[in-house]
Amino acid sequence: MGGRRAKYKQAPPAPLRDPNDARPSTKKLGKRKANLDHEPEQSTNSRPTKKAKGDILPKPPPQEKKTKGSEKAAETVSKPTPTKPLSEDGESDGWENASELEDADDFVSGLDEFDIDEDDVLVRGVPEELDLGSDDEEEVELLPKKIRKSKQAERPTKIIPTMSDEEDEDEDSDVDQEDGPITAKNIESRSRALDEKAAREAELDMEEMQNAAFEGSDDEDIDMEGEGEDEEAFHLPTAEERAEEKQHVADVHVVQRRMRECVRVLGSFRKLGAKGRLRSEYVEQLISDIASYYGYNDFLAEKLFQLFPVSEAIEFFEANEVSRPVTIRTNTLKTRRRDLAQALINRGVNLEPIGKWTNVGLQVFESSVPIGATPEYLSGHYMLQAASSFLPVISLSPQPNERVLDMASAPGGKTTHIAALLRNTGIVFANDANKARTKSLTANVHRLGCKNVIVCSYDGREFPKVMGGFDRVLLDAPCSGTGVISKDSSVKVNKSERDFHLLSHLQKQLILCAIDSVSPDSKTGGFLVYSTCSVTVDENEAVVDYALRKRPNVKLVDTGLGFGRDGFTKYRGKTFHPSVKLTKRFYPHVHNMDGFYVAKFKVEKRAKVKAGAQGVESADVKDVGEQQEDVGFDSEEDRAFIEEGKRRQLKAKGLRVPRRRQSDVTAEVAKTAA
Ligand SMILES: C[S@@+](CC[C@H](N)C(=O)[O-])C[C@H]1O[C@@H](n2cnc3c(N)ncnc32)[C@H](O)[C@@H]1O
Numbered sequence: 094m095g096g097r098r099a100k101y102k103q104a105p106p107a108p109l110r111d112p113n114d115a116r117p118s119t120k121k122l123g124k125r126k127a128n129l130d131h132e133p134e135q136s137t138n139s140r141p142t143k144k145a146k147g148d149i150l151p152k153p154p155p156q157e158k159k160t161k162g163s164e165k166a167a168e169t170v171s172k173p174t175p176t177k178p179l180s181e182d183g184e185s186d187g188w189e190n191a192s193e194l195e196d197a198d199d200f201v202s203g204l205d206e207f208d209i210d211e212d213d214v215l216v217r218g219v220p221e222e223l224d225l226g227s228d229d230e231e232e233v234e235l236l237p238k239k240i241r242k243s244k245q246a247e248r249p250t251k252i253i254p255t256m257s258d259e260e261d262e263d264e265d266s267d268v269d270q271e272d273g274p275i276t277a278k279n280i281e282s283r284s285r286a287l288d289e290k291a292a293r294e295a296e297l298d299m300e301e302m303q304n305a306a307f308e309g310s311d312d313e314d315i316d317m318e319g320e321g322e323d324e325e326a327f328h329l330p331t332a333e334e335r336a337e338e339k340q341h342v343a344d345v346h347v348v349q350r351r352m353r354e355c356v357r358v359l360g361s362f363r364k365l366g367a368k369g370r371l372r373s374e375y376v377e378q379l380i381s382d383i384a385s386y387y388g389y390n391d392f393l394a395e396k397l398f399q400l401f402p403v404s405e406a407i408e409f410f411e412a413n414e415v416s417r418p419v420t421i422r423t424n425t426l427k428t429r430r431r432d433l434a435q436a437l438i439n440r441g442v443n444l445e446p447i448g449k450w451t452n453v454g455l456q457v458f459e460s461s462v463p464i465g466a467t468p469e470y471l472s473g474h475y476m477l478q479a480a481s482s483f484l485p486v487i488s489l490s491p492q493p494n495e496r497v498l499d500m501a502s503a504p505g506g507k508t509t510h511i512a513a514l515l516r517n518t519g520i521v522f523a524n525d526a527n528k529a530r531t532k533s534l535t536a537n538v539h540r541l542g543c544k545n546v547i548v549c550s551y552d553g554r555e556f557p558k559v560m561g562g563f564d565r566v567l568l569d570a571p572c573s574g575t576g577v578i579s580k581d582s583s584v585k586v587n588k589s590e591r592d593f594h595l596l597s598h599l600q601k602q603l604i605l606c607a608i609d610s611v612s613p614d615s616k617t618g619g620f621l622v623y624s625t626c627s628v629t630v631d632e633n634e635a636v637v638d639y640a641l642r643k644r645p646n647v648k649l650v651d652t653g654l655g656f657g658r659d660g661f662t663k664y665r666g667k668t669f670h671p672s673v674k675l676t677k678r679f680y681p682h683v684h685n686m687d688g689f690y691v692a693k694f695k696v697e698k699r700a701k702v703k704a705g706a707q708g709v710e711s712a713d714v715k716d717v718g719e720q721q722e723d724v725g726f727d728s729e730e731d732r733a734f735i736e737e738g739k740r741r742q743l744k745a746k747g748l749r750v751p752r753r754r755q756s757d758v759t760a761e762v763a764k765t766a767a
Pocket residue numbers: 220225226227228229230482500501502503504505506507508524525526527530551552553554569570571572
């Protein structure tokens with residue numbers, strides 16, 4: 094499924110991008126690595142794997158040098174050192190001041206009860222119907238003997254806002270001298286400083302590469318395999334030549350070179366475009382080459398390509414070939430991050446805090462023990478969870494004693510995070526339409542010691558009829574998973590136009606139900622967070638804009654995340670409500686985390702529907718002020734979708750599938766044609 098690139102293990106094409114946009118480079122890693130290697134504090138030896146003395150926090154080593162640390166780590170496992178807190182002062186060491194252990198005794202006793210079951214491992218499970226269940230919690234390879242060291246790990250690796258969208262970090266003025274000792278107090282700021290340095294270097298590298306590329310230089314950094322100095326001038330194939338080429342397996346070197354040339358020409362089409370050839374011909378060729386090189390179907394390659402400027406698109410596709418960092422979320426119901434870090438370090442795990450934006454995340458660089466089967470894991474001290482999936486819960490910001498609905502919650506990464514933020518007070522209804530998936534959800538809820546969670550299994554579209562009046566609702570919607578292609582490359586080929594159409598429709602239905610489940614009278618909340626692990630506009634801005642149009646009693650508010658790219662307000666001829674800018678997009682090539690989208694709504698009281706307002710469409714609804722439609726959908730239109738969904742479910746279960754009704758077929762055909 095990996096496309097030619099994966100098949101032939103060719104070097105990636107040099108990603109070219111806007112020099113103003115500071116992002117980690119995918120190239121010139123050797124250079125950066127060499128530089129880092131010369132920095133004394135980057136030495137592997139400076140990072141003890143055993144308990145640190147006093148308030149010295151073990152220094153995470155550079156990722157390039159892992160072997161020595163691992164050997165030491167192995168030693169540590171066979172001869173464990175007593176786990177004493179890193180520092181007794183606790184509060185001012187740069188690690189979070191987590192609440193006291195509430196269930197300190199619980200988690201020792203319950204190990205047998207929570208054997209790792211398959212669901213826990215799976216958990217990216219093939220979703221029913223539309224592959225709706227894609228998400229990443231606890232879906233990291235569970236028992237890596239040694240965590241796969243990705244190419245990404247050689248980049249500036251921290252999951253941080255990059256310089257392009259990072260907030261001013263001046264408040265870090267307490268960052269101490271670079272050559273002073275590393276202490277628990279300064280470790281985060283020190284590591285951030287390194288990230289920034291690496292990002293600056295990456296930016297310079299990228300500028301160099303870009304300049305070289307656009308000047309047509311033969312700089313070795315942009316040379317691709319198989320290219321010689323005496324190669325022929327680039328010639329964009331004609332339609333006939335392309336058809337002819339399709340008959341054979343294309344030469345990967347030819348494809349690589351052509352992609353690079355197309356990017357170069359498209360960057361300065363007036364100057365570099367061949368006479369008589371259209372810009373669209375280059376675009377078409379490039380998309381076709383991207384599809385074959387990275388192994389996407391043509392439809393998806395084009396859909397994703399359209400999201401970015403040309404050179405950035407290559408970076409995106411390239412980033413999808415690389416694993417994201419392994420991250421864990423500390424379960425603050427049971428431990429504190431610094432204590433967890435210490436315990437795992439003692440077991441030979443090489444880790445560091447993810448970044449300033451989360452005080453519970455740890456990034457694992459390498460481990461000599463299976464990270465999904467440590468005693469700490471089994472006793473619920475942490476969740477294996479992608480960094481991106483912290484975001485919607487941070488944005489939701491549940492407050493103690495609130496009533497929260499997690500509408501599509503399995504396998505529970507976000508539910509258990511919500512429960513922890515509620516400090517086991519209030520109540521979380523963890524719902525998921527897929528009953529089988531609630532098994533792993535329940536297991537996680539137990540393992541993490543969440544006592545305020547009720548698991549249920551309804552179609553989200555049945556809310557708020559089932560129950561409503563929630564202070565906050567999270568809708569982490571079923572989606573296409575185009576943000577997590579590095580985890581599930583099957584997305585590259587198994588998503589069609591129809592899937593996006595159906596998904597978008599389902600998401601629109603779910604979001605209205607989610608809005609209607611929020612209590613506008615909530616004293617502390619009244620919020621909905623909508624998120625997906627997809628980057629397509631149909632599943633994100635289009636859904637949010639639809640909700641704004643259909644529910645005039647909601648407005649978008651700041652996500653509170655502090656980083657991420659703004660949501661699109663205009664996209665390929667569509668114009669969305671200006672407030673859609675408040676929503677946030679996250680990308681693998683920009684933020685070194687899975688592609689993700691987060692929108693936060695404030696739900697206000699509904700006004701009564703004025704006579705004649707029913708059925709007023711889209712922006713008109715806004716124009717009539719506080720009117721509210723009672724009926725969210727065209728039930729006739731929906732019936733066909735629901736019937737189709739039921740048919741697929743039956744088919745998946747191996748049951749007899751009733752014949753399609755002629756009316757459904759007609760509706761479906763009409764829809765597709767539209
Ligand atoms: C992206 S995953 C959720 C991941 C989860 N929030 C977490 O953090 O672990 C989407 C989930 O939506 C569920 N789902 C699909 N259709 C649904 C529906 N109509 N109502 C409720 N849940 C649905 C899928 O079973 C899947 O578990």
